[in-house]
Amino acid sequence: MALYVGRNGARLMARYDAARLGFWTFCWPGLIAPQAWFLYRKMYLWAALVSAGPLLFAYVPGLAYLDWGASLIGALGLRFYFSAAEATIARIRADAADEEEARALIARAGGVSWTGAAVGLAFAFSAFVLSLKVGEHAVFGLK
Amino acid sequence: MTPLIGAATTAASAALIALLLARGRIAGRLYVDALAIGLTLGAAVAVALAPFDLRANPLHFSAQTMAFLFAGLPEEGVKLVGVAAFLRRHYLARRRRDVVFAAGVLSLAFAALEDVFYIGAAGAGWTTLAVERALTAMPFHVFAGLAGGFVVASLRPGWRGVGLGVAAWMGLAAIHGVYDFAAFAGSSSAAAPAAFRRFVAAFGWSPAVSLRALLAAGEVAAAFVGAAAVLALRPWGELAPPRRRLPCLAMSRGLGWLIGGGLAGAATLALVAGALTGFMLESADLFFRVAILAIFPLALGLLFLVGPAPPASPRLRRIGAGIGVAAALALVTAATLWGPAQWRRLDALRFEARAARLAARGDYPSAVEALDRALAIAPGRIEALSPRAAAEAAMHRYDAALADLDAALRVAPQAIPLYVQRADVDRRRNAPAAAVADLDAALKHRPGAPELLALRAQARLEAGDAKGAGADLVQARAKAPRDALVRRVSAAHDIDAGDFDGALRQLNAALHANPADAEAAFQRGRVWLYKDEPALAFADFRRADDKPAFLYPALWVFLAEARRRRDGAAELRWRLAAAPSAWPAPVARLLLGDIGLPAARAAARDDGERCEADFYFAMSRLGVDASDVNAARLRAAQKECPTGFIEYEGAKAELRRMAL
Numbered sequence: 001m002a003l004y005v006g007r008n009g010a011r012l013m014a015r016y017d018a019a020r021l022g023f024w025t026f027c028w029p030g031l032i033a034p035q036a037w038f039l040y041r042k043m044y045l046w047a048a049l050v051s052a053g054p055l056l057f058a059y060v061p062g063l064a065y066l067d068w069g070a071s072l073i074g075a076l077g078l079r080f081y082f083s084a085a086e087a088t089i090a091r092i093r094a095d096a097a098d099e100e101e102a103r104a105l106i107a108r109a110g111g112v113s114w115t116g117a118a119v120g121l122a123f124a125f126s127a128f129v130l131s132l133k134v135g136e137h138a139v140f141g142l143k
Numbered sequence: 144m145t146p147l148i149g150a151a152t153t154a155a156s157a158a159l160i161a162l163l164l165a166r167g168r169i170a171g172r173l174y175v176d177a178l179a180i181g182l183t184l185g186a187a188v189a190v191a192l193a194p195f196d197l198r199a200n201p202l203h204f205s206a207q208t209m210a211f212l213f214a215g216l217p218e219e220g221v222k223l224v225g226v227a228a229f230l231r232r233h234y235l236a237r238r239r240r241d242v243v244f245a246a247g248v249l250s251l252a253f254a255a256l257e258d259v260f261y262i263g264a265a266g267a268g269w270t271t272l273a274v275e276r277a278l279t280a281m282p283f284h285v286f287a288g289l290a291g292g293f294v295v296a297s298l299r300p301g302w303r304g305v306g307l308g309v310a311a312w313m314g315l316a317a318i319h320g321v322y323d324f325a326a327f328a329g330s331s332s333a334a335a336p337a338a339f340r341r342f343v344a345a346f347g348w349s350p351a352v353s354l355r356a357l358l359a360a361g362e363v364a365a366a367f368v369g370a371a372a373v374l375a376l377r378p379w380g381e382l383a384p385p386r387r388r389l390p391c392l393a394m395s396r397g398l399g400w401l402i403g404g405g406l407a408g409a410a411t412l413a414l415v416a417g418a419l420t421g422f423m424l425e426s427a428d429l430f431f432r433v434a435i436l437a438i439f440p441l442a443l444g445l446l447f448l449v450g451p452a453p454p455a456s457p458r459l460r461r462i463g464a465g466i467g468v469a470a471a472l473a474l475v476t477a478a479t480l481w482g483p484a485q486w487r488r489l490d491a492l493r494f495e496a497r498a499a500r501l502a503a504r505g506d507y508p509s510a511v512e513a514l515d516r517a518l519a520i521a522p523g524r525i526e527a528l529s530p531r532a533a534a535e536a537a538m539h540r541y542d543a544a545l546a547d548l549d550a551a552l553r554v555a556p557q558a559i560p561l562y563v564q565r566a567d568v569d570r571r572r573n574a575p576a577a578a579v580a581d582l583d584a585a586l587k588h589r590p591g592a593p594e595l596l597a598l599r600a601q602a603r604l605e606a607g608d609a610k611g612a613g614a615d616l617v618q619a620r621a622k623a624p625r626d627a628l629v630r631r632v633s634a635a636h637d638i639d640a641g642d643f644d645g646a647l648r649q650l651n652a653a654l655h656a657n658p659a660d661a662e663a664a665f666q667r668g669r670v671w672l673y674k675d676e677p678a679l680a681f682a683d684f685r686r687a688d689d690k691p692a693f694l695y696p697a698l699w700v701f702l703a704e705a706r707r708r709r710d711g712a713a714e715l716r717w718r719l720a721a722a723p724s725a726w727p728a729p730v731a732r733l734l735l736g737d738i739g740l741p742a743a744r745a746a747a748r749d750d751g752e753r754c755e756a757d758f759y760f761a762m763s764r765l766g767v768d769a770s771d772v773n774a775a776r777l778r779a780a781q782k783e784c785p786t787g788f789i790e791y792e793g794a795k796a797e798l799r800r801m802a803l
Binding site: 035044047048051052091108115122130133 | 172175176178180186187189190191224233256259260263
């Protein structure tokens with residue numbers, strides 16, 4: 001797991017151990033910028049859910065409140081991260097020819113993506129600008 | 144187009160592309176991750192561009208700015224960054240092929256999300272847009288993505304690699320920009336730039352057709368680079384068939400041949416038919432319309448045929464060859480059996496289209512000549528007989544027109560529009576009783592149809608059977624009380640009875656329902672003039688005067704002005720310049736004082752046109768000449784005019800007003 005986690009490994013391993021003992025693991029970066037955090041940690045499915053999900057749910061009447069869902073999912077991000085990491089590590093170990101290959105693949109599957117973090121932060125900034133524009137329309141009744 | 148077709152085409156397009164990409168045999172987890180990354184990047188681009196509101200375009204960006212700066216550069220850039228940052232470094236992307244097909248999957252998800260946003264914002268016309276995007280925009284993104292994936296997978300680390308990556312980005316953005324520029328500039332929301340219009344005009348090309356050609360060129364470029372990226376990954380020899388039965392079938396070469404053969408065959412057929420029909424109709428536009436929808440299905444079909452698949456067994460090769468030979472034989476048989484007839488039909492269509500263009504310009508003799516040639520190639524086509532009858536009638540050759548319509552009715556005895564057209568010719572030749580008989584025959588095929596009842600009421604009115612007309616109108620009003628034609632004929636019935644207020648009620652209701660109903664406005668203007676309200680008449684005639692080459696409302700505008708003691712000569716002279724030779728130009732010259740009544744009557748070709756000369760001259764002289772002279776002219780007009788003419792109606796109404 002430490003090999004998979006990569007950067008910030010000591011702190012996350014302590015959280016991982018706590019999670020295994022049943023403690024609550026809150027993810028502040030996930031709460032504040034869920035898209036950036038999920039992409040930074042290469043959790044692409046969760047990143048898609050918190051990025052495209054609110055936009056698609058906006059077409060369903062009455063589901064606009066799910067905008068907040070992205071942050072809530074982000075807050076639970078560590079729990080999803082650890083379970084996804086365990087599944088990936090198990091899958092790699094099952095397919096790898098030897099331990100050396102398995103370790104190399106685990107390190108490549110895990111780690112962090114700075115580009116992902118940048119894309120996620122750009123998404124968050126764009127969403128902030130968009131919310132200002134929508135808010136301006138709501139306040140001044142512009143069309 | 145039904146919503147089912149729109150949804151089914153979108154789903155089928157996405158499913159076929161997804162299957163083609165799955166045949167690249169990338170790991171399932173990589174496929175899912177690529178889909179997720181595509182959705183994330185698509186959402187990021189959508190959110191980043193949303194504040195600009197490019198659909199409404201309140202900042203008035205030009206088509207080229209939107210196409211290159213807001214679509215081509217960011218979309219292709221984001222996709223390339225996604226491939227380079229997430230897919231190339233993915234732990235399951237071990238070969239170049241994995242990166243290329245995963246890039247295709249990423250682009251598919253990106254395009255699918257973009258599709259949802261476009262269709263969601265389209266409103267009522269979403270089904271057509273869904274079909275168009277399923278055949279164009281969605282595969283466009285995937286082909287461009289495959290090409291981008293190939294470039295990223297081939298790059299080496301270092302500045303040289305970065306330079307090549309940037310060059311690839313610019314190239315893909317240029318293709319994307321050209322495609323989107325043609326799409327945006329061809330739509331109503333933005334116009335093609337003046338420089339582009341001048342450039343294509345220098346070659347004598349139409350801007351609309353040039354934009355379609357540009358769109359097709361963008362598609363061809365994207366299909367070419369995408370297909371080249373896939374084919375550069377050959378050979379497929381190492382692809383072993385999957386162990387499980389269903390994936391094995393999905394990945395099989397046989398299924399690839401089946402889907403590829405169907406797609407490529409249908410697209411080729413559409414392209415050939417579009418090219419042939421476009422050539423025959425002398426319309427490049429038609430060919431490009433077909434080509435835009437057929438290019439990507441053809442490219443997809445070819446990739447299914449020659450794309451990734453396990454090697455074919457000798458047995459499968461034999462089966463494939465057998466199916467190919469059978470298909471070729473079926474094609475040759477069909478071409479032998481139906482080919483000559485279809486070719487004649489196309490050839491006839493060429494002359495029919497030419498005749499339609501000539502008739503629209505008012506060149507009826509040439510139109511008849513073209514239709515003669517169409518009928519010599521494919522005798523008995525009602526598509527040629529009906530317009531030839533219309534052209535003959537426009538030249539006052541009513542017997543020839545009726546002969547054509549009778550021939551058409553022998554071919555299609557249940558074609559209601561032919562009976563209506565025949566009735567119209569009969570009314571124009573002042574045979575309203577025959578028109579009533581034509582509409583009786585039409586009503587036998589469609590009993591109680593309100594529009595036919597209204598037309599028969601009009602013919603009966605012109606035949607002097609006001610009671611029969613009233614009975615038809617009662618029935619028509621019961622079935623379609625708000626129908627514009629029923630209201631106009633009811634108004635004509637009221638005018639005939641001298642009930643101008645009743646006519647105004649009908650026409651007010653018609654214009655309230657449809658303020659753009661020029662015929663109702665023209666008719667109401669005449670009623671106002673009969674009631675000696677020239678100011679109101681003038682306003683309605685102006686409202687009805689919506690066709691520059693149609694001079695009659697302009698004559699009535701002049702009459703309304705004359706009744707108000709105003710000079711409308713300048714306006715009439717300006718209108719006359721638009722149609723200086725066709726009838727009723729001599730009448731306009733008569734009103735302007737350029738020629739006298741004898742010269743105008745001499746220019747007339749029959750009693751109908753002579754009556755028009757008499758009528759308009761008398762109307763323009765009301766209050767100037769002694770009333771008994773004018774009354775005599777109006778009586779002469781009434782006598783000469785076919786009873787279906789508005790001049791007959793006018794002469795009758797004015798004489799009635801004079802008698803009061």
